[in-house]
Structure formats: structure tokens, C-alpha cells
Amino acid sequence: MCNGRKMRMKSPISIATLESQTKGKIRWKFDFRSYTLIIALVFIAVIFSVLTDGEFVSSRNLSNLFMQMSVISILAIGMTLVIIAGHIDLSVGSVVGLTGGIAAILQVWYGWGTVSVIVVAIVAGVLIGLWQGWWVAYRGVPAFIVTLGGMLVFRGILIGISNGETVAPLDNSFEAIGNSYLPYVIGYILAAVSIILLFLSLGRNRKKRKQLGLTLNSKINDYGKTAVYSLCIFVLVYMLNRYYGVPIPMLIVVLLALVFVFIAVKTPFGRYIYAIGGNIEAAALSGINIKRVVLAVFILMGALSAVAGIILTSRLNAATVSAGEMYELDAIAACVIGGTSLMGGRGNIVGAIIGALIMASIDNGMSMMNIETFWQYIVKGLILIVAVWTDISSKSKAS
Structure with a gap:
């Protein structure tokens, strides 16, 4: 009985914790797999x-x-x-x-x-x-x-x-x-357009998830990863443009x-x-x-x-x-x-x-x-x- 009371006392706390985690923002994490x-x-x-x-x-x-x-x-x-x-x-x-x-x-x-x-x-x-x-x-x-x-x-x-x-x-x-190969200027333009679309897509997805009441990763997590992807795109195009282009x-x-x-x-x-x-x-x-x-x-x-x-x-x-x-x-x-x-x-x-x-x-x-x-x-x-x-x-x- 005592254990049962302890269980009943703990369960509201755990549920509240889960709800707060669901409604709140998830901290930055690195998914190794x-x-x-x-x-x-x-x-x-x-x-x-x-x-x-x-x-x-x-x-x-x-x-x-x-x-x-x-x-x-x-x-x-x-x-x-x-x-x-x-x-x-x-x-x-x-x-x-x-x-x-x-x-x-x-x-x-x-x-x-x-x-x-x-x-x-x-x-x-x-x-x-x-x-x-x-x-x-x-x-x-x-x-x-x-x-x-x-x-x-x-x-x-x-x-x-x-x-x-x-x-x-x-x-x-x-x-x-x-x-x-693409001309150098066109390569950089495409890289810039790709980076802009990445951020626009991220913002749209975050807005949609918020409207649906779904969990959101922290802004540092989402925008940080997108920034890394953007940097990779720019560096890759830069390296290719040093030769003949994309x-x-x-x-x-x-x-x-x-x-x-x-x-x-x-x-x-x-x-x-x-x-x-x-x-x-x-x-x-x-x-x-x-x-x-x-x-x-x-x-x-x-x-x-x-x-x-x-x-x-x-x-x-x-x-x-x-x-x-x-x-x-x-x-x-x-x-x-x-x-x-x-x-x-x-x-x-x-x-x-x-x-x-x-x-x-x-x-x-x-x-x-x-x-x-x-x-x-x-x-x-x-x-x-x-x-x-x-x-x-x-x-x-x-x-």
C-alpha cells in the first residue's frame, strides 16, 4: 500500500515533466547515427x-x-x-x-x-x-x-x-x-539561392510544427545545422570554382x-x-x-x-x-x-x-x-x- 501511494504520488510529477518537455524546446543534440x-x-x-x-x-x-x-x-x-x-x-x-x-x-x-x-x-x-x-x-x-x-x-x-x-x-x-562546367558567377548565385532556400524551408517547417503543437528543436540546434550545411555548400562551390566551376x-x-x-x-x-x-x-x-x-x-x-x-x-x-x-x-x-x-x-x-x-x-x-x-x-x-x-x-x- 505504501509503495502504491508512492507510485501515485510520483506519477503526476513524471507526467508534468513529460508535458513540459513536450511543450518546451529540446536542447541542442548531436545524433551520431x-x-x-x-x-x-x-x-x-x-x-x-x-x-x-x-x-x-x-x-x-x-x-x-x-x-x-x-x-x-x-x-x-x-x-x-x-x-x-x-x-x-x-x-x-x-x-x-x-x-x-x-x-x-x-x-x-x-x-x-x-x-x-x-x-x-x-x-x-x-x-x-x-x-x-x-x-x-x-x-x-x-x-x-x-x-x-x-x-x-x-x-x-x-x-x-x-x-x-x-x-x-x-x-x-x-x-x-x-x-x-557552370560559369563561376552562376555557381555562386546557385549557392546563394540554395542557402536562402534552406533557411526559408527551416523557418516554414518550424512555423508549421508550432501551429500543429509538435515539439521543436532549439533554434541553436536547427539554425546551427543549417548554417553548417550552408557553409559546406559555399566552400564546395568555392573549391570547384577554383578549377573550372561546378x-x-x-x-x-x-x-x-x-x-x-x-x-x-x-x-x-x-x-x-x-x-x-x-x-x-x-x-x-x-x-x-x-x-x-x-x-x-x-x-x-x-x-x-x-x-x-x-x-x-x-x-x-x-x-x-x-x-x-x-x-x-x-x-x-x-x-x-x-x-x-x-x-x-x-x-x-x-x-x-x-x-x-x-x-x-x-x-x-x-x-x-x-x-x-x-x-x-x-x-x-x-x-x-x-x-x-x-x-x-x-x-x-x-x-
Whole structure:
């Protein structure tokens, strides 16, 4: 009885404390897990900077690094949606090669203009995605089998239509897509606009949360993080402008990331993808048209693969039969490293892009150190295994 009275006396105090914490502002805090990827990226940059006498973080190398990561980043954006939906796409590397090859063949052999070949390449990517999505969504064939077959089929088509030859060179206008830079002034203007939008978005979100009666982080926490992000944007643009400017492929990645983050987070379609990957039976019972959503996901993956193929072909100024080989594994690795669960239902596009940057940084740093290629494969493979193990372990602990 005495214990019961003590319990009853303590409970109002604890409830009042909880209410005051809910209504009040949360103090500044640092979520280590949320920033693990960024910490890992900084750690990698520091190590390679020391080992290369600072050359790794030079303006020239940073520009090359963002050029190199652009293709995998675009594939990782689409692959994130595919994996969240509970599927996989092993054909993206072959689709990159085929769509880039189609663009090059039409331009070099048949004299088509740049705009026309870009449109045809993207349409080809959409049709490929439609074809594979139809088999997965409406015929019930596992995505692993469909896309594994597609990997072979599309590579074979590329070899057939190109006669096994390298198709080059392309027009200057096409080559500029993957090899040009923004003027310095425009780069700074975009950086300033991005910083302003970050603060406006933060203010709007805080106002909305306050109106809904939700908890608010302290201003030091929110505005401090936004200030750090703004400083990073400015420093990055400054470093890139010390070379030739912000690379156009990097700008394309940022624009696509913004579009697909909005789709994934702010639209019903994005929520449907997460619902299907999390629990397909519950998604079906809630009225989601699973077949249509899965088909749309594969169509988007095909379109993004075509964009990546265009950028790769433009960068190389040629289409080869080996273009895009093993890119599907790099894209999947970037997604998993970025926190996307291979079990489906969990993942984010920003994390996948950071994962692609980590993979590209490892490749770039080891190449600068003249480390043999086989070590790059070994290191990336081990990183992928550890990332999957971490995902499985975290899910086991949560359950």
C-alpha cells in the first residue's frame, strides 16, 4: 500500500515533466547515427589527403571526383526506390550501355541532332523499364530473374547493333553534357539561392510544427545545422570554382535528387513505395494498386538509367560495348551503404548519394595512390558486406 501511494504520488510529477518537455524546446543534440555516413566520408577524405599530400582535396581532384560519381549517383537514386519497394534491378549497367550506345549510333552513323538522340535514348530507357516492370508486376516473375535476364539481353543487343565497335566521336554539343562546367558567377548565385532556400524551408517547417503543437528543436540546434550545411555548400562551390566551376553532371545529380526526394517524401506515390516494401499484404489491404506502383518504379529506373547512359557516353565521347559493366553492383552498394535496407521498406535517396560519393572517393583515392585495381574491388566488396551486416544487425535488435 505504501509503495502504491508512492507510485501515485510520483506519477503526476513524471507526467508534468513529460508535458513540459513536450511543450518546451529540446536542447541542442548531436545524433551520431544520422551523421555516420558524413563522418565516414570526412574520415576517408582525411586519410587520403594525408596519404596524397593534400592532393585528394585539391580543386581539380574534387571536380573529377564529382564527375566520376555522377553516373552511379543517378543509378543509385532509382535503385533506392526499387529496393525500398522490395525488388532489385541487376540490368541497370547494361541499360546504361545500351541507351548510351543508341544515342551515339544515331548521332555518329546517322547524323541525328543532340536533342533528338537524347529524347530517343530516354524513351528507350522508359520502354525497357516498362518491359521489365510488366514481367515483375503483372506476370509475377521475380525481379532478380527478370533483370538478370535483362542484363544479358540488353548487353547482347548493344553488341549486335554496334557490331562490337566503339562508336565515336560525338558532336561537341553532346560531349558538353558530361564535360562542361557552370560559369563561376552562376555557381555562386546557385549557392546563394540554395542557402536562402534552406533557411526559408527551416523557418516554414518550424512555423508549421508550432501551429500543429509538435515539439521543436532549439533554434541553436536547427539554425546551427543549417548554417553548417550552408557553409559546406559555399566552400564546395568555392573549391570547384577554383578549377573550372561546378560540373554540369553534378548539377544534374542535384536536380534529380531534389525531384526524387520530393516524390519519395511528399507524394502519395512515394508513401506507397515505402508501404509496399514494408508490408505488401497490408499495402494491398489498404487499397494501394501494387502492380501499378511497381511498374512505375521500374519505368523510373529505366529513365534514370538512360540519363546515366547519356552522361557516361558524353563524358567518354564514345560508346563502347563494355560501357556500364558492373555499374549495377556499384549502385546497389551505394544504396546499402547509404542506409537502404535490402529487405525493403526503408531507405533514403540522400543517403544513397552519399554512399555513391563514398564509393567514388575510395576508388579515386586508391587510384591516386597507384594501388592496383584488384584491391579496389576487394575493399568495395568488404564494405558492401559490412554495410549489409550492419543493416541486418540493426533490424534484429529493433525486432
